[in-house]
Amino acid sequence: MNRFILDSDTIAAIATAPGEGAIGIVRLSGPQAVEIARRLFRPGKEMAWSPQSHRLYYGHIVDPADGRVVDEVLVAVMLAPRTYTREDVVEINCHGGITPLRQVLQLVLAAGARLAGPGEFTKRAFLNGRIDLAQAEAVIDIIRARTGAALRLAVQQLGGGLSRRIEGMQQNLLGLLAAVEAVIDFPEDDLPALELDHLARQAEELAGEIDQLIRSAFAGRVYREGLRTVLAGRPNVGKSSLLNALLKESRAIVTDIPGTTRDIIEEYINIEGVPLRLLDTAGLRETADPVEKIGVERTKEALEQADLVLLLVEAGRALEPAEKELLAELDPQRTILVVNKVDLVEEADGQAAVFSGGRREEAAGRAPLRLVADTADQWPGRVVYISALHEQGLEELKKAIVELVHAGELAAPGEAVLVNLRHEEALKRAYQHLMEVPAAVSRGVPLELLSIDLRQAWEALGEITGTAVAGDIVERIFSDFCIGK
Template sequence: MFQEDTIAAVATAVGEGGIGIVRLSGPDAIDIAGRIFRSASGAPVSGQQSFRAAYGRIVEPASGQEIDEVLLLVMRAPRSYTREDVVEIHCHGGPLPLRRILSLVLAAGARLAEPGEFTKRAFLNGRLDLSQAEAVIDVIRAKTDASLRVAVGHLAGAFSDKIRAFRNEILRLVAHLEAAIDFPEDDIEELAAHDVSMAADKLIADLDRLLATAQTGRILREGLQTVIIGKPNVGKSSLLNALLGEKRAIVTEIPGTTRDIIEEFVNIGGIPIKVVDTAGIRETADVVERIGVTRARAAICQADLILLLLDASAPLAHEDREVMGLLAGRPAIVIVNKTDLPAVIDLDEVHREVDDKAVIRISALEGTGVEELEQAIVEMVYSGRVSQPEGAFVNNVRHSRIIEQARDRLADALATIAAGMPPDCVVVDLRAAWEKLGEITGETIGEDIIDQIFTQFCIGK
């Protein structure tokens, strides 16, 4: 499904750098590059070997003005990222030379690539399936080693292979039933229905296990939204600084120092944690602080995890109990801070107030107990699945919904069998599940959805 036009874009990040890359892909990529590149050896671009770099200069054809000295790399179809002819011009990484070179390339006959169009062409030309293409952006956006391993596993096809195995099993069941339909005289319909029922049960269980990884996969991909709450002056900003390993938030003995939301990413056990430090929750006449309290309450509603701080050096106050009331039905860890001071708080009362929530004692000031807190966060995220192979995680909301829908179609097939319906009715349900799973790899999906997926990419990828 090769495209007739040639696209171009700057493939490196915006800003200054040692090297910048202008990428071309399409049938005229080599010819266009040849119009503006002058090799130091005098050799034409058309004769350049694939995967060999040539040194030379980019020259404006009309005036002969030299724009920059560059390395030019040719990758001939089909052994390239897009399976088309690809040319990369490696120049100095300033905005001006990149812009000038891109302008020359466009003037020579290329058009500006749309967001994600290079990867889209790799998908349309069969180099990547849709799940692998989506993993490209996950690799780019990975914030920790764990999230990178998940993304690379998907890019390598580990997740796609699992989905294809499910689809192949469903096709096997369809063939089994169609044999029963084609040879009714052999009286195998009842036996086929029993076999299909058992196999569909197993498939549903396999899909359920895959769906169970969705929350962890989403967190590894997007980060764990973690909100630190508590009354003023319990050490929320000190905890943020302890987790970050730097003094990011202002810490004073004056209550209400933090009046707005402070957000930072931190790597805890390979999990990207988006830590949100909030204003102390209390009744206040201060207009600015009251806005901060309102924003703190809103952040709690959006949190994946709540870290509630209490002061070990003071008895539970009305404000503490009010904040504890916000934890009902929410994933939370209760942290008793300031253990470096004489203990006053009644821990038994704390446990009664928070039911089954984990309670951890720390000193954010001295750093004691912070490792135990980090381990509790890791265990909560993985829910006992620390050894889960990275490629087996569902880390995409689109994939999660499709798997749920495929599971429902398999459940429909079981209900159809239980109702004593003929095999061809069961086949309809099974094929619906097969087609639904194909939307993950892109084998059965509409062009509008494909376009929507690739608009999430940056230009140049």
């Protein structure tokens, strides 16, 4: 039985996004949902309305005060327990638009419902045992999914993929805990001998399974939030031009004046299933301009937090000391050196060089192009040559990004991947408690202390699914939802 208190009120809210649309929905859930709808709904044939579950009814919403028709609607009735919340649910399908929706909602509230809080419909589904807490959190992940991969992960979690894996771990933990506590509680009974070495191995194996799931957290975060990708370089090197070229729109202002970008511009792009959270940053240089100085500081902060850095340098121009210093600090496994403006070098040198897929191909017997070769050839990471202005080499850059990402910690979505920081923190605590068990066994620690670590590991796992979680955490989780969901 759920240990949380469930309100018996009937709640209502607009369940569709604000603005104009073909259809808008006012949703009700609770013991009075059908009765409230009966007071306001007039069927098309003006007959007595005895709604059956999972049927759709045509008619009008009428103001009972004066008989005025508010809207022509379709009313869906779903009776408990076969509903989203396991309560009686009514959905009034109105014409899309803020005015009819608001007027219908006002009538519903006047008839006895109260306005639902953020995520209260999904919260009731959790409290009534239809879904667990991890599945409830997957609902908001589905709504916020920016890519197909993020959507697949959220749908898997909503279907119980992560929950089943956590519950399996909890069952194994309960077996270990029961064996230990039986010996503690009944020391003189004829119980099977507790093999502490076997207990330590089992705890360690379970900790290894948890660690494997923890390692998927980076991939889950990327698919959910996007790979934090920083476009960095000195002023006027072409960062904003590259942002516009990748987005195929004029998102950032591009001029010949250095320092045009003074704050971080953020956009999202999907490259072969990899979501990138692109951050176009202010150019790195010493400046006396107080506004530009703030932008430079924000660029440095963004670089510290970046998952991937696209460091732009200019073709045919020697690197400045600050660029060399930054290049030396960056991790080659998370950085691509992007040599931009190759079109200008071709024009200046007039050499027989072809840029195929972003790579420099020099004609035989010709002098090498001055593409900061002294640095690019020594850089241990990936180097891509582009012209952001003419969109040369962008496909090669995209390919390099995908290769770099998949060669690292980001793998294709699997059956159970962590996408939630709360889950990751709970798993880390469970892992720490379990790893205490083999260490404690080797030191000869009393069974009572082993029991404490096993129980705390079980409770940490229970925080993920909601079997062992504080009420304030539940409230905080659902406060992130939109009203009506």
